[in-house]
Structures are given as structure tokens and as C-alpha cells.
Amino acid sequence: MPTKTLASACTLDCPDTCSLDVEVTENKITRIGASDVNPITQGFICTKVSRFAERVYSPDRLLYPMKRVGEKGAGKFTRISWDEAVGTICERFKEIKDEWGGEAILPYSYGGSNALLGQDTSDRAFFAKLGASRLARTVCAAPTSEAAQGMYGKMPGTAFEDYVHAKFILIWGANPKASNIHLVPYLKKARAAGAKIAVVDPKLNFSEKEIDLHLPVYPGTDVVVALALIHHWQKKGWLNWDFLGEHTKNVDVLLKKARQYPPEKAAEIAGVEAEDIKKLAEMYALHDPAVLRCGWGLERNRNGGQSVAAVLALPAVLGKFGLQGSGYTLSNSNAHKVDSRGLTDPISWNTRIINMNKLGKVLLEENDPPIKGLFNYNCNPVATVPNQKAIIAGLQREDLFTVVSEQVMTDTARFADILLPAVTFLEQKEIKKAYGSYTLHYLDPVIEPLGEAKPNEEVFALLGRSMGWQDQAFFDDTEAYLQRVTRSTHGMGKPVQLDQLKKEKIAFFDFPGRAPVQFQNIFPWTPDGKINFAPGNLGKNPYEYLDLKRNGYPLTLISPATDKLISSTLGEFNFPKLFLVMNPGDARARSLEKGATARIFNDLGEVFAPVQLSRKIRPGVVLIPKGAWRKSSKNGLTSTALVPDDVSSVGGGACFNDARVEVAVA
Ligand code: SF4
Structure with a gap:
């Protein structure tokens, strides 16, 4: 069978939103490279996404619905049908709602690496109808978004x-x-x-x-x-x-x-x-x-x-x-305006709001009502959200019913009671709004979904119908959601035409001209x-400086992104070994040599990792990369185990770089 080159676009959490040419032979992806549909792609893409087929065909790929058969977190599951999975989820959520109220159910997601159909469409209708708690999605970009909105109205950059x-x-x-x-x-x-x-x-x-x-x-x-x-x-x-x-x-x-x-x-x-x-x-x-x-x-x-x-x-x-x-x-995410009201049915949803950075505490501490049901999708909080040990302990609760919809067996998926297989962006129809370049992209699937994987809009429609709800949001198919998204999206006041977008794969702005x-x-x-x-x-003091020193720990831990992972995505194969980067002076003062195993610790926990020395990091600051999976670490804990779940006063954002630690020879 000849090799076909099919157009796609990258939906991962990155400002660039590259246009892609994907080579497919016998319904199998053989190469992912750049296309010239989006001029910003400039003929190249990152090595992360050029290797994305390794996720698609990963031995860790989730292909069928499964239910837990082992201890919580042990990662032992057995295959079930979609009917059984959906039936169990609806039955358990109904029981929780009857006993504790809808707010005892928490939907947990973050929208970085999905596109417009994958979030706030039928999922919103489902959780609104349930009367579930609402989630403040603040793990990233919340303070920047508040500042840019208040000062500039998020003017395009x-x-x-x-x-x-x-x-x-x-x-x-x-x-x-x-x-x-x-x-x-x-x-x-x-x-x-x-x-x-x-x-x-x-x-x-x-x-x-x-x-x-x-x-x-x-x-x-x-x-x-x-x-x-x-x-x-x-x-x-x-x-x-x-x-x-x-x-x-x-x-x-x-x-x-x-x-x-x-x-x-x-x-x-x-x-x-x-x-x-x-x-x-x-x-x-x-x-x-x-x-x-x-x-x-x-x-x-x-x-x-x-x-x-x-x-x-x-x-x-x-x-x-x-x-x-x-x-x-900063972020140009506001340039294409999406009226979220048009993405789903107008079902009112006025329940309590839970900050996603507090997940561990919310699962462990007393709440009224307590969280008894968790539905995690588009997110891997065990690897990405502050206070990792608390999150792990919370997910281990036997009385917590956890559903995870995922592409591969992540650190969070291992704690599921019911696992649902999700498509990757190469297996679905989608519309992606860039937040760096000024483009809107249409994606067709380049391969059939693997196994029984489904896109989010279909999963939540299925769940809604199984609940017996008659709202249109649960009867619309992917094509209808594409229509909803395009009807709700405007670029510089101009409506988006779905037929044209499907044909051309990309829509540009006119500012006038392509750049503001x-x-x-x-x-x-x-x-x-x-x-x-x-x-x-x-707030009242918009430029107030707070002295952040605390706890007597002398070093500040930062956990920035690397060229290996997008948040935690690809951590299943692309980040095998955690490491600590420190300034040679700080290392010398602690008798730590290059390659030695360090113990990085504070009141929240400890992480063990080999030391790398670099003069490029300032004294007083150490670095463990963001998004690494537990298996990369010698003791199964990563940077987020050392990060407190404090939130910023503006936007309620995560405070990853507020982690104060000490480092010693392990
Ligand atoms: S992650 Fe960024 S650089 Fe890499 S392919 Fe996607 S948009 Fe391009």
C-alpha cells in the first residue's frame, strides 16, 4: 500500500501550533514532520512531536475500557466493554449524588494539550447536569491571564x-x-x-x-x-x-x-x-x-x-x-474569541468552585460534602500538580470512585477504578486555536482510532444519554460539535466558516494584515x-512585593519545562531519569559532586536524583524538570512532591517556584 501524506496540526500545549505532514502507510503513522500550512512552522517541528507516534503505539497505550482489579494505584486492570464502563460510571455517580449531593463529584481537567471539542462541550453539559463541583483551572497561566486581562484586555501581542x-x-x-x-x-x-x-x-x-x-x-x-x-x-x-x-x-x-x-x-x-x-x-x-x-x-x-x-x-x-x-x-489565546456559551447547552451550573492546585488537600481534608467521585481527563495531576504526596494519598482512598480518561497509563491513570481509552490528536476531528501564532487549525484524523479509543465529546454524550438525559448536548455527534465550535468562534470579529476551514485546514486573521x-x-x-x-x-496593591523566604530551607527549587516533555505528556518514554541541576558553588558547599545522588527535601517530602552541575543556574536556586513521571525518580516522587499548594493572590495560580528545599548527599 502506498504511503500517504496527510495534513494535521499539533494540538499540544505550545504557543507555536505547528502544521504537520503525517506519513501513513497501511493505516500506521510512519513519520511526523512539518508542513508549510502554518508559516510559523518554518519547515521544522520539535523532536517531541516528531516522536509522537511512540505514544500512539506505546505498549502503555490504553486501547479498551478497563476496571480495576488490584489495589488502588497498583495499575492492575481488566478489560470491560464500553457498555459496562458507562453503566458503572452512571450508577456510581447516581449513588454518590443521592447520598452526598452532586458537589461530591469533581471533574478534573486542564485544557493545555487539547483543542476546542475536547473541553467545555458535552463534558460541561454532563457535569452541569450532575450538579458536580466546578474546577478553577489555574495550574498554569492564571496570574498572567488576570494581569493581561486587567491591564490590556488581553490585546493580541x-x-x-x-x-x-x-x-x-x-x-x-x-x-x-x-x-x-x-x-x-x-x-x-x-x-x-x-x-x-x-x-x-x-x-x-x-x-x-x-x-x-x-x-x-x-x-x-x-x-x-x-x-x-x-x-x-x-x-x-x-x-x-x-x-x-x-x-x-x-x-x-x-x-x-x-x-x-x-x-x-x-x-x-x-x-x-x-x-x-x-x-x-x-x-x-x-x-x-x-x-x-x-x-x-x-x-x-x-x-x-x-x-x-x-x-x-x-x-x-x-x-x-x-x-x-x-x-x-504573552499569550494570544484571546485573539480568536470563543463564546463558550455556544459550545454546549445552556445548563446552569452554580456549584462550589475548587482550585485545582488544592487537589491533594481537597481529597484528604474534610469538606462539605467530601469528594466521593473524581473524573479526570486531559490531565495527569500526580505528575503535574503541587503537593504530589497528598494527591497520591487522596487517590488511594478506597471510598473515592475515580474515573480516568487517558491515552496511556499515566501516574494518575494507575489510580482509576474505571479507565476509559482516549484518542490522540492524530485520531480525531478537531479545531485548534493557537495561542502563539494567529491561526485556527482544522484537524482530520490521519489514522483510525486505535482499539476502542473515543474523543471526549463522544464519551460525555454517551454518559449523558446513559443517564437518561434528553438535552441536545448528549445527542450531538462530532460533526455537530464542529458546527457548534465554528459558530462560537470569531477571529477579529469575523465568523469562521467550517467548510472553508476544512478545505484550507487553517484560518488567518486580518488585523488588517496577518500580524497585529x-x-x-x-x-x-x-x-x-x-x-x-x-x-x-x-487587588488593592497591584505591585506589592511579598518576601517569600520561609521555613529555614536555603535553596529555591524551580521546575521549568524541558525540550523532552509537554507538561507531562510523553513522559512514558521521553524522560527516563530525573535529575537535579545546581550551581557548582552550592554543590561544593554540600560536598556534592557531579553524578552523586542528592536528597532534595523539605517538610513536604524528599526526592532523590543525580546531580548535574551548571554555572548557568544562579546560586541559591536548584532545578528539577517539570512533568517527569514517577518512574523516572529513584523514590517515585518528583518535583511536585516538594511544591506547596499555596496559590497566588492574583488568579489563584500554582506556586511551583515557591518550593524551598535543602539538598544533601543521599
Ligand atoms: S509542541 Fe510546539 S514545536 Fe512541537 S510540534 Fe507542537 S507546536 Fe510545534
Whole structure:
């Protein structure tokens, strides 16, 4: 049988949303590569997704519904039919609802790596109808989202391809080499054309030749460094008062706070050189166009929202907008507007809201009502959510009925009572909205679903019908959901045409033109069109700095993304061995040598991992990569076992980088 090349697009949690060419021989994927449908893909994709067929055909792939036959968490299951699985889930959920009320059931999901049909369609209708507890999906991007919404109304950001026009690029709390790789060629081009590049991050992810300045700030102190830049600009008289007067409000709140942080004071708090803060301030102020790439690293602590707000204020106080290659980029997820009300039936759902970062505590502590039923889908909390030991203990509860819908046997799936096999993005029809590039993608399946795997919209419709509910949401098929999604989605006020999207596989914006230029063809989407430096959702003190030192543990653990995993996806094969990265000085002080097994510990737990030494990580900070699976670790615990489940005051976000630890020879 000849090999076919079929069009697809990557739905994984990555800003780039590459278009793909997938080679298929005899209904088997033989190669996944780049296509030129999305110009940002630029003829290459990451090695992660080029190896995605290893997940599709993994020995750990879930192919049929199963029920638990062994101890909770032992991963022992036996095959059952879809009828039995659906019947059991409905029966158990009805029993729980009758005895404890609907709120005793918790749907648990996060939308990073799925597309528009996979979340908030029939699943929402199902849990609303049940009267289940609602979930605040805040494990990532909640503080950044609040800051961007309050200050700019989530205005579309500078397109990556326009970075080539910049003369100065500031990358703050982002690692494009791991999770936004298509920005990297544009950075190189800009630099070849003379642009200066500065990076603010506790760990340097570039070579020294690739950038001009690195500020290795201590995690959680970004807010004071950003305020110190503004302080310096105030002192130099470099604030753009014309721009501030015309396009912003509440700048006094910001400037008053910035006056408290001269560079010397901020340098002491952040553990960097005051001269470097001034150098950064001057690079930014004296180059035009200048662009800011703000990432998500700076939000992952209790000062997260305040830090993002102060960093997003930087281009505004200088008026660094209006030119190609100026402005800022954060998430462009709001550019294609999706009216979620159109995705499913209008079933009211006003139950209690549970922050997903508190899963362990919610499962273990007394609640009224307690959680007795858990439905986990699009998510692997054992590997990705703070307070891992509490989550594991909670999932071990014999009185907790747990359903997991998954592609492979994850660390969370092992705790299921009923396991449902889910399709991968290569086996389904979907519509994916990019959050980096300005594109909307249509996906056809490139292969038939493996085994009896099903897409989410079908699973929850099946469950709803089995409950005996007559709502249309449970009778619509995938095609009807594609219609719902396209009817509910608008790009720059234009409706999306499903037929055209199916034919062309991609829809672009017209700003006019394919790229927005902030304050030229796009302005803040706030109610009055102005940048608001003190929006209500940032609280009374939007730039307040909280000293995060605690517990007497001297080191801060960070857990950033790597080039191996997307959150925890692909952890079944692509991250076999956990490791700890530390500065040689910190290692020497603890008699730890390269390759030695370290014990990383705090009050929450301990993790054992071999040591890697790097001068690129600042002293006082150690790193264990994000998303690794339990099997990668010597004692079955990973970075999240050391992360407290505190949440940020803005957005209720996870505080991964608030973990304070000590490291010793194991
Ligand atoms: S993960 Fe990112 S870089 Fe990799 S294929 Fe998907 S969109 Fe492209």
C-alpha cells in the first residue's frame, strides 16, 4: 500500500501550533514532520512531536475500557466493554449524588494539550447536569491571564515573525528553546541584524554569545526588578508622558510603588547587580523598536500576578509601541474569541468552585460534602500538580470512585477504578486555536482510532444519554460539535466558516494584515481602550512585593519545562531519569559532586536524583524538570512532591517556584 501524506496540526500545549505532514502507510503513522500550512512552522517541528507516534503505539497505550482489579494505584486492570464502563460510571455517580449531593463529584481537567471539542462541550453539559463541583483551572497561566486581562484586555501581542524588526528584545521568564522553538530563528535573525537581547531568568537557557545581558533574578523577585527599571527611567526623565497621558490610566499607582525600589535596593532583594539593572533599563529605553517576550516562569510564585503586572507595564511607561517589532507578547489565546456559551447547552451550573492546585488537600481534608467521585481527563495531576504526596494519598482512598480518561497509563491513570481509552490528536476531528501564532487549525484524523479509543465529546454524550438525559448536548455527534465550535468562534470579529476551514485546514486573521502591531492596528481591549495600571482584578496593591523566604530551607527549587516533555505528556518514554541541576558553588558547599545522588527535601517530602552541575543556574536556586513521571525518580516522587499548594493572590495560580528545599548527599 502506498504511503500517504496527510495534513494535521499539533494540538499540544505550545504557543507555536505547528502544521504537520503525517506519513501513513497501511493505516500506521510512519513519520511526523512539518508542513508549510502554518508559516510559523518554518519547515521544522520539535523532536517531541516528531516522536509522537511512540505514544500512539506505546505498549502503555490504553486501547479498551478497563476496571480495576488490584489495589488502588497498583495499575492492575481488566478489560470491560464500553457498555459496562458507562453503566458503572452512571450508577456510581447516581449513588454518590443521592447520598452526598452532586458537589461530591469533581471533574478534573486542564485544557493545555487539547483543542476546542475536547473541553467545555458535552463534558460541561454532563457535569452541569450532575450538579458536580466546578474546577478553577489555574495550574498554569492564571496570574498572567488576570494581569493581561486587567491591564490590556488581553490585546493580541506582537507576532513572532515581527521580532526580526526589533532592535532590542527582552525575554523575561520564558525559554523559547524548550517551548516556543519557532521564535528562536527570529531571535537569531534579529541579532544578526544588530538587535540586542537581554534575558531575565534564574537559569540562562542561551549561550553567552546569543545574548547581551542576563539577569539571574531570584525567583519571586521579578516585581521589584521591573519596578527598579521604572524607577531608573523616572530618574532619567525617560518616561513617555505623551503616551501615558493619551493611552493609560492609574499610572500614579505604579510610579508611587516604583519610587520605593531604586536599582540598588532591588538588586539586593533579587540577588543581581544594580549595574546590570541599570544596563538593562538603558538597553530597553534607548533602542527602538523594542519588544518584550513575557513568559510564564515569573507567575509561578505568590508574587506571580504582581510580577507579571510590573513587567507588562514596562513597554507602556516607555511607550514602546506602534512599530513593527515593538510592544509585547504573552499569550494570544484571546485573539480568536470563543463564546463558550455556544459550545454546549445552556445548563446552569452554580456549584462550589475548587482550585485545582488544592487537589491533594481537597481529597484528604474534610469538606462539605467530601469528594466521593473524581473524573479526570486531559490531565495527569500526580505528575503535574503541587503537593504530589497528598494527591497520591487522596487517590488511594478506597471510598473515592475515580474515573480516568487517558491515552496511556499515566501516574494518575494507575489510580482509576474505571479507565476509559482516549484518542490522540492524530485520531480525531478537531479545531485548534493557537495561542502563539494567529491561526485556527482544522484537524482530520490521519489514522483510525486505535482499539476502542473515543474523543471526549463522544464519551460525555454517551454518559449523558446513559443517564437518561434528553438535552441536545448528549445527542450531538462530532460533526455537530464542529458546527457548534465554528459558530462560537470569531477571529477579529469575523465568523469562521467550517467548510472553508476544512478545505484550507487553517484560518488567518486580518488585523488588517496577518500580524497585529500594537497601538497601530490593535489597541487595548479594555472597556475604555486604555492600559489600566491598577485594574480591580489585581487587588488593592497591584505591585506589592511579598518576601517569600520561609521555613529555614536555603535553596529555591524551580521546575521549568524541558525540550523532552509537554507538561507531562510523553513522559512514558521521553524522560527516563530525573535529575537535579545546581550551581557548582552550592554543590561544593554540600560536598556534592557531579553524578552523586542528592536528597532534595523539605517538610513536604524528599526526592532523590543525580546531580548535574551548571554555572548557568544562579546560586541559591536548584532545578528539577517539570512533568517527569514517577518512574523516572529513584523514590517515585518528583518535583511536585516538594511544591506547596499555596496559590497566588492574583488568579489563584500554582506556586511551583515557591518550593524551598535543602539538598544533601543521599
Ligand atoms: S509542541 Fe510546539 S514545536 Fe512541537 S510540534 Fe507542537 S507546536 Fe510545534
